[in-house]
Amino acid sequence: MDALSMTRGGRKKARGRLQHMPGVALISVVALTIPLVLLELAISDSTVRLIPLMIILPALTAAIGTLRETLYAAVWVILVITAVLAYRPFPSLGDQVIVMALAFVLGVLCVLTCHKRIRREEESQRMRSGAAALQRQMLRPLPVLTDRVIVDGVCHPVEEDLLVGGDIYEAVASPYGTRLLIGDVQGKGLPAVAAAFAVLGAFRETAQREPTLTAVADALETAVGLHNAFAAQTGEPERFVTALILGVDGSEATQALSCGHLPLYLLDGGAVTTAPTGEPGVPLGLAELSAEPRTVDWFAFPPSATLLLCSDGVTEARDSAGRFYPLEERLWAWADVSPWDVAHDLADDLARYTGGSQRDDITALVVRRVT
Structure with a gap:
């Protein structure tokens, strides 16, 4: 669906x-x-x-x-x-x-x-x-199935106040395993959607071609830089993109490269842990501000486990008293919930927690290995 x-x-x-x-x-x-x-x-x-x-x-x-x-x-x-x-x-x-x-x-x-x-x-x-329709055309419908993983979840774009946001996701099968991307473009509206399109296009191309995640991240960095250069010529503000790139192959170990994005959660046997994704490097579009290269980390992703990837629309959601959404606490409470229901239950719980006031895109993806 x-x-x-x-x-x-x-x-x-x-x-x-x-x-x-x-x-x-x-x-x-x-x-x-x-x-x-x-x-x-x-x-x-x-x-x-x-x-x-x-x-x-x-x-x-x-x-x-x-x-x-x-x-x-x-x-x-x-x-x-x-x-x-x-x-x-x-x-x-x-x-x-x-x-x-x-x-x-x-x-x-x-x-x-x-x-x-x-x-x-x-x-x-x-x-x-119009912006929401364009965003729908950019993102593939869920669930997404590759030879390595199945990705399901929810992506609820905000369509109020400052127009739609810039959450993105993708899963691409490659000779090096499945490459996964979740990201969030700074800002909202059609300019943010344009930046999101630049990142998605670059990822879909390079994820199948480049043998390493660092090379994929470099290509995305170049794409954001070119987009910002064109935006500057037309008077639009430059934008950056937080992103998390994963590489899942036939081994139990999974690669992760973070470009300033939120960490992901590993749900396995009723336990909830934060998966190591290496040093959270600077967002895409800001590489020149850091002298440190982006690095790849590895973590165990057994067939019994579920990965949960979120955008900051989840973690920064607030209730009427201004309290942030307690994501990890909720995940522990859903230990017995089916993996395929976690993201949808999360979205419903967020709506109740915020009183239906959605201020940013809400994206939550669950990833399971194909067995």
């Missing part, structure tokens, strides 16, 4: 519908006018008038309501002000004219502001949808 098609699209749509319940903004404006009118009529002092305060009420619907609701709110406020002034006019006719003129002008401005807001939101939604 395509993991990207399993994103919580339904939940996001539900949240979007809740952000604007039809009629709420307009009802709120109507409800606010009632106490203002009652107070206005109850105050005997002719120098204290509350009715002019009503002219700002359509701004509420302009901020959160529809265009029609904003128009209705502006008309309602003008009618209420007109009725109150007819019953209890200002001592000066000029003051009445000023209040009515302000109510009309501000009502028109609120309608225009609402129109611009809705147009801007629609444009942002189109951009989010």
